[in-house]
Amino acid sequence: TEWTPNPQNxxxxxxxxxxxxxxxxxxxxxxxxxIFYNQLDKYYRKTSNDGSNFSYDLxxxxxxxxxxxxxxxxxxxxxxxxxxxxxxxxxxxPIIDTINFERFGKENNKNNYLNNNLTFELSxxxxxxxxxxxxxxxxxxxxxxxxxxxFTFDPKTNQWISTxxxxxxxxxxxxxxxxxxxxxxxxxxGYQIGLRLEGTLTKAEQKELSxxxKNNYLNxxxxxxxxxxxxxxxxxxFSYTRRINRPQSMVLNPYEDRSDPQxxxxxxxxLKPEFTNSFEISNLTYFGRNSLNLTxxxxxxxDIISRITTLDTSGYFSMTTYENLNKSKNxxxxxxxxxxxxxxxxxxxxxxxxxxxxxxxxxxxxxxRNSKSWNIKLNSVFSPTKDIDIxxxxxxxxxxxxxxxxxxxxxxxxxxxxxxxxxxxTANLAFKIDVLNDRGTINFRIMDIFKSIKYDLTSNGSxxxxxxxxxxxxxxxxLGFQYKxxxxxxxxxxxxxxxxxxxxx
Numbered sequence: 001t002e003w004t005p006n007p008q009n010x011x012x013x014x015x016x017x018x019x020x021x022x023x024x025x026x027x028x029x030x031x032x033x034x035i036f037y038n039q040l041d042k043y044y045r046k047t048s049n050d051g052s053n054f055s056y057d058l059x060x061x062x063x064x065x066x067x068x069x070x071x072x073x074x075x076x077x078x079x080x081x082x083x084x085x086x087x088x089x090x091x092x093x094p095i096i097d098t099i100n101f102e103r104f105g106k107e108n109n110k111n112n113y114l115n116n117n118l119t120f121e122l123s124x125x126x127x128x129x130x131x132x133x134x135x136x137x138x139x140x141x142x143x144x145x146x147x148x149x150x151f152t153f154d155p156k157t158n159q160w161i162s163t164x165x166x167x168x169x170x171x172x173x174x175x176x177x178x179x180x181x182x183x184x185x186x187x188x189x190g191y192q193i194g195l196r197l198e199g200t201l202t203k204a205e206q207k208e209l210s211x212x213x214k215n216n217y218l219n220x221x222x223x224x225x226x227x228x229x230x231x232x233x234x235x236x237x238f239s240y241t242r243r244i245n246r247p248q249s250m251v252l253n254p255y256e257d258r259s260d261p262q263x264x265x266x267x268x269x270x271l272k273p274e275f276t277n278s279f280e281i282s283n284l285t286y287f288g289r290n291s292l293n294l295t296x297x298x299x300x301x302x303d304i305i306s307r308i309t310t311l312d313t314s315g316y317f318s319m320t321t322y323e324n325l326n327k328s329k330n331x332x333x334x335x336x337x338x339x340x341x342x343x344x345x346x347x348x349x350x351x352x353x354x355x356x357x358x359x360x361x362x363x364x365x366x367x368x369r370n371s372k373s374w375n376i377k378l379n380s381v382f383s384p385t386k387d388i389d390i391x392x393x394x395x396x397x398x399x400x401x402x403x404x405x406x407x408x409x410x411x412x413x414x415x416x417x418x419x420x421x422x423x424x425x426t427a428n429l430a431f432k433i434d435v436l437n438d439r440g441t442i443n444f445r446i447m448d449i450f451k452s453i454k455y456d457l458t459s460n461g462s463x464x465x466x467x468x469x470x471x472x473x474x475x476x477x478x479l480g481f482q483y484k485x486x487x488x489x490x491x492x493x494x495x496x497x498x499x500x501x502x503x504x505x
Contacts, residue, residue: 017056024049046091053084074123082115106153114145131184144171167255168207188229196221204269213269233286245274251322265320276301289340299330329357348379373400387434396425419459425452441482448474
């Protein structure tokens with residue numbers, strides 16, 4: 001709903017929500033070769049998951065325009081909520097069991113989760129005779145409530161029995177930030193200088209363990225953007241940014257997760273955020289309707305949230321947790337080509353080559369690693385008619401060193417630290433058709449057409465070598481329909497390039 005009493009003022013309210021149900025299953029094979037004990041253990045672990053969630057978003061935006069061009073004031077209030085539950089069943093079956101672990105059988109864990117997020121932001125922009133000044137502030141209040149219950153099946157009584165205490169974890173995160181930016185241009189030379197001050201207050205409470213952890217910190221984020229226009233079609237750029245990557249709630253919970261009894265894991269509530277300093281030099285060239293962007297970059301990351309895996313004294317069970325123990329340097333080159341081959345065919349090709357150097361962690365027997373890696377991405381959009389778009393996306397990532405935490409590796413691997421990830425290839429296809437006089441849209445897409453996504457990771461610790469190979473049902477089709485009941489253009493709140501979005505989970 002939009003209310004515009006006059007051309008200078010507008011107020012917009014919007015609401016959206018959705019339901020989601022899912023059923024998933026997978027089977028994982030384990031082969032544990034205990035060299036020191038001359039023993040072999042092989043078993044399968046089958047998992048089924050039933051889950052559902054409900055989410056909604058409410059937003060209120062006020063925008064004030066002034067007679068002076070580009071002078072404006074914006075304020076946004078956004079509340080989002082995500083609530084759901086999962087019901088997970090595990091069945092572990094021995095194939096070769098020379099160790100006689102008492103872990104085989106059926107298990108069940110049920111979890112409920114609630115994630116509420118309230119964001120309020122202000123921004124003000126005012127062009128001056130000698131440049132432009134921008135001021136802003138943003139506050140984010142987040143609460144996350146997680147509850148897990150664990151059960152095992154007793155074949156003697158034919159009942160599910162609660163074997164361990166419940167895992168109840170609450171996490172509160174409040175982030176308040178303010179920024180100031182000044183930009184100007186002198187003939188062919190332009191610059192933008194900014195500074196953001198950000199304060200974070202967090203509280204993690206593990207109720208079953210009766211433990212409360214607080215972590216408060218204040219950080220400055222300076223940024224610089226420079227550009228020099230060589231010709232009308234060729235511009236040089238330089239930038240420096242400092243970014244923050246906060247630990248997610250899943251790696252902060254100190255409760256031991258024993259859903260897989262042989263691979264136990266727990267979070268670390270004392271984790272600090274990662275910080276990355278980035279330097280980039282690039283050249284952007286236009287030729288007709290096409291463009292080529294060449295970039296050199298250097299990124300230095302400290303306090304990497306490293307995944308640490310150790311074996312117990314018997315060598316039969318692993319324990320995984322997280323520590324701020326690592327640093328990495330990333331130096332590379334990137335080329336991006338945008339081509340309009342025809343009116344109906346647009347092509348984007350992105351290629352990058354980089355050297356990644358990750359420090360070792362001698363305390364845990366993790367050696368330093370480095371790799372020279374590359375990736376290529378191709379995105380092609382065909383528009384045979386004005387109402388139909390066909391998009392093909394192909395990408396390949398070469399083998400690369402992993403930093404032991406963060407990114408997708410948390411999601412797919414329960415065991416592993418700094419290591420080597422093998423290459424991954426994938427291709428996706430999507431169709432979009434506008435119908436009903438452009439008020440309706442039919443979307444259809446297929447993920448991983450050739451079912452080629454496979455994850456192969458090798459890592460090691462002080463007394464083990466881990467090789468993990470995983471594949472999943474990645475070829476998935478999606479069909480959707482969208483209808484615009486009351487279409488309006490939502491006002492855009494400008495976020496300067498030198499004010500990176502706060503990395504809210």
